[in-house]
Amino acid sequence: MDEPTTPRTAVVTGAARGIGAALARRLGAAGLQVAVLDLDAEAGEPVVSELRDAGVRALSLGADVSDEDAVAAAVARCADELGPPTVLVNNAGIIRDNLLFRMSTGDWDAVMGVHLRGAFLMTRACQAFMVQERWGRIVSVSSISAQGNHGQANYSAAKAGLEGMTRTLALELGPFGVTANAIAPGYIETDMIRQTAERVGEPYDQFVARIAEGVPVRRMGRPDDIAAAVEYFVGDDAGFVTGQTLVVAGGLTSA
Ligand SMILES: NC(=O)c1ccc[n+]([C@@H]2O[C@H](COP(=O)([O-])OP(=O)(O)OC[C@H]3O[C@@H](n4cnc5c(N)ncnc54)[C@H](O)[C@@H]3O)[C@@H](O)[C@H]2O)c1
Incomplete structure (x- = not known):
């Protein structure tokens, strides 16, 4: 399809830090306008300032992705203030790890709520704009843990x-x-990995070194490794690629 005459607008959830912040920077550098959505708008402001300093139109949105009303309001604001969100990256995530016999119902519901209900609500809200524009890109951040961990x-x-x-x-x-x-x-070096190191009771540097040893390319991933893959999926050149899961894990296939 032809390049749009106005820049496209991307919403990245969980974009105040970690992988999401790298995605926001990368999409901004690729010429998109970027809505940085996170639990509270203040947390996203540093990323938004950085984007604006780089000449990118950006907006910080505070919303819990598992809250239907908050999602509707945030997506509407994005459409009003930036443009129709035709690129959505479902990236927001949390962990509440525990072996099954110790896992509380609250731990189960919280994780399902953010990852699954959150992605459902965000996608349902944004697809209306995509369908109207007859163009859209949805990328969801899964994990090699989908294979079991x-x-x-x-x-x-x-x-x-x-x-x-x-x-x-x-x-x-x-x-x-x-x-x-x-x-x-x-395994990508972010706060989430720090939480995992704490759970297994290992000093962070030691944990990182041990994980890297087991990765075929012998290093941990960086947020930008994921951003590069997202940039590919949201581009016009990827219009014939859909329904796929791309593993970006340095050669690992499961956790
Ligand atoms: N770090 C890894 O090794 C790794 C590996 C595989 C997959 N992932 C996935 O990548 C994504 C990003 O992870 P990360 O490592 O950058 O984590 P992170 O903890 O550094 O960042 C997650 C962001 O999501 C936000 N968030 C959490 N709950 C939210 C909610 N209900 N609504 C809106 N925002 C919310 C947080 O405030 C935070 O800014 C997650 O989906 C995670 O499951 C991470």
């Missing part, structure tokens, strides 16, 4: 669910020029 019954179920939802979105939205894909990162 100790202590992550909730998280692996949510991520596997995201991959299944992605395949259905590809079928339903393909006729409208909208693609849906997922990325399954391996």
